[in-house]
Amino acid sequence: xxxxxDLIQGTLDLLILKTxxxxxxxxxxxxxxxxxxxxxxxxxxxxxxxxxxxxxxQQGWLRAKSGxxxxxxxxxxxxxxxxxxxxxxxxxxxxxxxxGAIGLVVRDGEA
Amino acid sequence: MPRFLExxxxxxxxxxxxxxxxxxxxxxxxxxLEEAEREHRARGLSAAEARLAARRDFGGVxxxxxxxxxxxxxxxxxSLLQDLRHGLRGLLAQPLLTIAAxxxxxxxxxxxxxxxxxxxxxxxxxxxxxxxxALVNITLDRNSHVSYRDWRALDESGVLAGLAGYHIEGSITxxxxxxxxxxxxLLATANFFDxxxxxxxxGRGFTAAEAAAxxxxxxxxxSDGFWRQRLGGDRQAVGRAIVVNGxxxxxxxxxxxxxxxxxxxxxxxxxxxxxxxxxxxxxxxPHAAAAQLVGRLKPGQSVEQATAALDTVVxxxxxxxxxxxMRVGQIVPVTDGVPGMGSIWQFFALLGVVGALVLGIxxxxxxxxxxxxxxxxQKELALRAALGASRGRIVQQLLVEALWLATLGTACGVVxxxxxxxxxxxxxxxxxLPFELSVSLDWxxxxxxxxxxVLATLxxxxxxxxxxxxxxxxxxxxxxxxAYIHRRWTARGLLVVGQVTxxxxxVVTALLFVRNLxxxxxxxxxxxxxxxxxxxxxxxxxRYTPERRVAYLQDVVDRVDALPxxxxxxxxxxxxxTVRHGRTSGAPIGIAGEPASASVQAHWAExxxxxxxxxxxxxxxxxxxxxxxxxxxxxxxxVVVNEAFVERYLAGRPPIGLHLMLPxxxxxxxxEIVGVVANxxxxxxxxxxxxxxxxxxxxxxxxxxxxxxxxxxxxDPAAAARPIAATIGALDPAxxxxxxxxxxxxxxxxxxxRVGAALLGSLGAxxxxxxxxxxxxxxxxxVTRRTREIGVRVALGAxxxxxxxxxxxxxxxxxxxxxxxxxGAAAVLTPAxxxxxxxxxxxxxxAAFIATAVFVVAISLLATVPPIRRATGVGPxxxxxxx
Numbered sequence: 001x002x003x004x005x006d007l008i009q010g011t012l013d014l015l016i017l018k019t020x021x022x023x024x025x026x027x028x029x030x031x032x033x034x035x036x037x038x039x040x041x042x043x044x045x046x047x048x049x050x051x052x053x054x055x056x057x058q059q060g061w062l063r064a065k066s067g068x069x070x071x072x073x074x075x076x077x078x079x080x081x082x083x084x085x086x087x088x089x090x091x092x093x094x095x096x097x098x099x100g101a102i103g104l105v106v107r108d109g110e111a
Numbered sequence: 112m113p114r115f116l117e118x119x120x121x122x123x124x125x126x127x128x129x130x131x132x133x134x135x136x137x138x139x140x141x142x143x144l145e146e147a148e149r150e151h152r153a154r155g156l157s158a159a160e161a162r163l164a165a166r167r168d169f170g171g172v173x174x175x176x177x178x179x180x181x182x183x184x185x186x187x188x189x190s191l192l193q194d195l196r197h198g199l200r201g202l203l204a205q206p207l208l209t210i211a212a213x214x215x216x217x218x219x220x221x222x223x224x225x226x227x228x229x230x231x232x233x234x235x236x237x238x239x240x241x242x243x244x245a246l247v248n249i250t251l252d253r254n255s256h257v258s259y260r261d262w263r264a265l266d267e268s269g270v271l272a273g274l275a276g277y278h279i280e281g282s283i284t285x286x287x288x289x290x291x292x293x294x295x296x297l298l299a300t301a302n303f304f305d306x307x308x309x310x311x312x313x314g315r316g317f318t319a320a321e322a323a324a325x326x327x328x329x330x331x332x333x334s335d336g337f338w339r340q341r342l343g344g345d346r347q348a349v350g351r352a353i354v355v356n357g358x359x360x361x362x363x364x365x366x367x368x369x370x371x372x373x374x375x376x377x378x379x380x381x382x383x384x385x386x387x388x389x390x391x392x393x394x395x396x397p398h399a400a401a402a403q404l405v406g407r408l409k410p411g412q413s414v415e416q417a418t419a420a421l422d423t424v425v426x427x428x429x430x431x432x433x434x435x436x437m438r439v440g441q442i443v444p445v446t447d448g449v450p451g452m453g454s455i456w457q458f459f460a461l462l463g464v465v466g467a468l469v470l471g472i473x474x475x476x477x478x479x480x481x482x483x484x485x486x487x488x489q490k491e492l493a494l495r496a497a498l499g500a501s502r503g504r505i506v507q508q509l510l511v512e513a514l515w516l517a518t519l520g521t522a523c524g525v526v527x528x529x530x531x532x533x534x535x536x537x538x539x540x541x542x543x544l545p546f547e548l549s550v551s552l553d554w555x556x557x558x559x560x561x562x563x564x565v566l567a568t569l570x571x572x573x574x575x576x577x578x579x580x581x582x583x584x585x586x587x588x589x590x591x592x593x594a595y596i597h598r599r600w601t602a603r604g605l606l607v608v609g610q611v612t613x614x615x616x617x618v619v620t621a622l623l624f625v626r627n628l629x630x631x632x633x634x635x636x637x638x639x640x641x642x643x644x645x646x647x648x649x650x651x652x653x654r655y656t657p658e659r660r661v662a663y664l665q666d667v668v669d670r671v672d673a674l675p676x677x678x679x680x681x682x683x684x685x686x687x688x689t690v691r692h693g694r695t696s697g698a699p700i701g702i703a704g705e706p707a708s709a710s711v712q713a714h715w716a717e718x719x720x721x722x723x724x725x726x727x728x729x730x731x732x733x734x735x736x737x738x739x740x741x742x743x744x745x746x747x748x749x750v751v752v753n754e755a756f757v758e759r760y761l762a763g764r765p766p767i768g769l770h771l772m773l774p775x776x777x778x779x780x781x782x783e784i785v786g787v788v789a790n791x792x793x794x795x796x797x798x799x800x801x802x803x804x805x806x807x808x809x810x811x812x813x814x815x816x817x818x819x820x821x822x823x824x825x826x827d828p829a830a831a832a833r834p835i836a837a838t839i840g841a842l843d844p845a846x847x848x849x850x851x852x853x854x855x856x857x858x859x860x861x862x863x864x865r866v867g868a869a870l871l872g873s874l875g876a877x878x879x880x881x882x883x884x885x886x887x888x889x890x891x892x893x894v895t896r897r898t899r900e901i902g903v904r905v906a907l908g909a910x911x912x913x914x915x916x917x918x919x920x921x922x923x924x925x926x927x928x929x930x931x932x933x934x935g936a937a938a939v940l941t942p943a944x945x946x947x948x949x950x951x952x953x954x955x956x957x958a959a960f961i962a963t964a965v966f967v968v969a970i971s972l973l974a975t976v977p978p979i980r981r982a983t984g985v986g987p988x989x990x991x992x993x994x
Binding site (some may be wrong): 027033045046047053054 | 145172
């Protein structure tokens, strides 16, 4: 297994918003989920995860509630707010544009 | 916006619940570590290894916690609180600087707040009344007053919740012990207190039912001042009788202290009397100006609706009786201030600008002090920068210090303003009505204070903050001051130039108004003010028929004439340049024997005078004759006009013998011009020359109860006042007699010039003082910094003169630039003041400009004297010791 690639800058927000859009999750679960879904290709460093979560909460895109983990511990669960939902849509759209554009450039001349 | 609100709330919660937020963050991270540890153990690591691995993966817990806190923006607020504490400590450690800065801003803010408070009190005070927001001032056509009948008709129409009227230009006499005093009452319609809902300290107001004019009501309501001064604050005053116009009136109520009366303008009538024939003769006259209207809107009724509804009523009345007003003039909420005060508003706008400029000079002072402080603490600032404080952080810290100074200064200013207002309220002013000022702590004052606070913070803080945050680490840390490099064009120097520029403008303005006052006082009013006296006589109404009044006045004049030292005496209806100057009229004037189409629209001042009036006042007679005792009822009507009237309206016809058709009650009457007299002033000192018509008193005994007797004496007029008053008083003890020299009686006419000179003079003085304090501080500081340089120069043999030139030279260059700029700016701007100045005084009056230049240069030199003394006292040894 190769070294997990660094996250493309600016995509962490998108990943977090997408991940919590399914159901509220706590920090650890968010990190795990991203890692699992990307089949270990993406690894969120804790150093950036928590500041990002707090920033998204401050911006009003996430709302934190306390809840119980599977192990029965009290934890802070992050859920998407309506504003967060809109932001997710915006980020998805710009991601599609960006990835499409990059695809066009890097495949230029191959066809 | 709600987003922003949400974020702010979140931030605030995070700040307030900091402990809880920190705990929650810690537990969040702890959970993460536990989960990671569990995972590592599942992979087969030992408990200790797993914990270490989890920690390693996570990174610096404290750092991440900090980053999370930053994300919540708590840090900004936290650091602000820190800076506030730190800033206050720093300022307390430097009491001199703090006091100087706070005093500066205090003076500037105080001046601005004073102007504002005065304007707010005079022009915008909210009258004390129930639900004052629903009260409106109402005028019909372009008249301030309506007749009694018009008021009644409008009130009975019921289109408003209530409509009251009042009149503050009358006069009554009140028996006071053995004597009688004349007072200006507030004459009110019977429903006045019902409509306004004025609170009472004692008793009650009169009601519409008991005070109707037809019932000849004999009740009054008195002010707190009247109650204290004239009834000795008697708690049992309600029900007591006082003698008004020779009849007993019952006191129904006492108004509370600090009441803001409905006429506004700080006026505080002492006695409220229901309108009746007893106090306002001619009440029933269809054209008598009986009442100013104040109405109460119905709940939910807008000003527009009220205007439309009232307009319908007014127009219907006009159709029935075409001599009645045609339209509603304007309806204005009383809280919008006294209407028709345009020039006073302009004057206050000018004062406001001047106040703001004074505040600007004060801010420049503080900015200068803070700039100087920055240089002294360069090391501290550099150290902070070196330890990682961002530029924004240092700017914030320095701004917070300015915020402290501005807060303390503004608070001082507001206190100063309250003290000054209270003091002003005790200055006796030559006004017909008592005048009261009190500062109301309302949202207007609050808004002003907040604005001044922000402006003072930015004005005094931004420049030093930006300069202080400019990174120049190395030299600062090495403690190398660029000691021998001297720059003239420092930020402080520019501030001083700005201050001098502004204060020169202020001083020019102030001197213009002082010149205005002196010119007004020296201006030729057209009659003698040095050897003349005027007795104002308030007769008790209904005691005299017109014939008896003429006989009484002739009697008074004869007796006064017989007094030793008296050269001449005469009676008249009005006294020029006082509140009761007579009347001004405008109408088409025709000439008998010429077609009506030849009549000209004329505007004139008029007075009704007895024989000898012109000689007594020293108004030169140019042609024809004076009125004679023989010009009396039944003889052909005669008038005397002034030269301006002849020039303007007679188109070159020889005036004497000409018959004018002048408007009389109901129809035009024929008057023969028998004399022409010199021009003089009639209503105000600064007025443009008016045409004037004098009627013969014996032919037209007025309804007015207040009359004047004029006296010319050989010696000192002040000494003659007492015997004259005694002589007049002996004839009718019930009459209120007030004798003054004519010079004293003009105090009212000079009031606007005096107030202008006093207010602008003091603002100019404050501005100049602040600017000079700034100059002084800058020169002192530069001497301190150059102590070594001066010492070395002296050691090398520089003469004292060279040292003085060194120090003064710089200061004078700055002052010179400011002076030229300020005079230039003033020359461009002062023409806007022309409307406030007497004719004959140019807004670019050379005397004011030259005096300003001389004055500012002289004061500047004075401000540099103490630093120069210090500089020339610097010995080489002292200088080396500072090394």
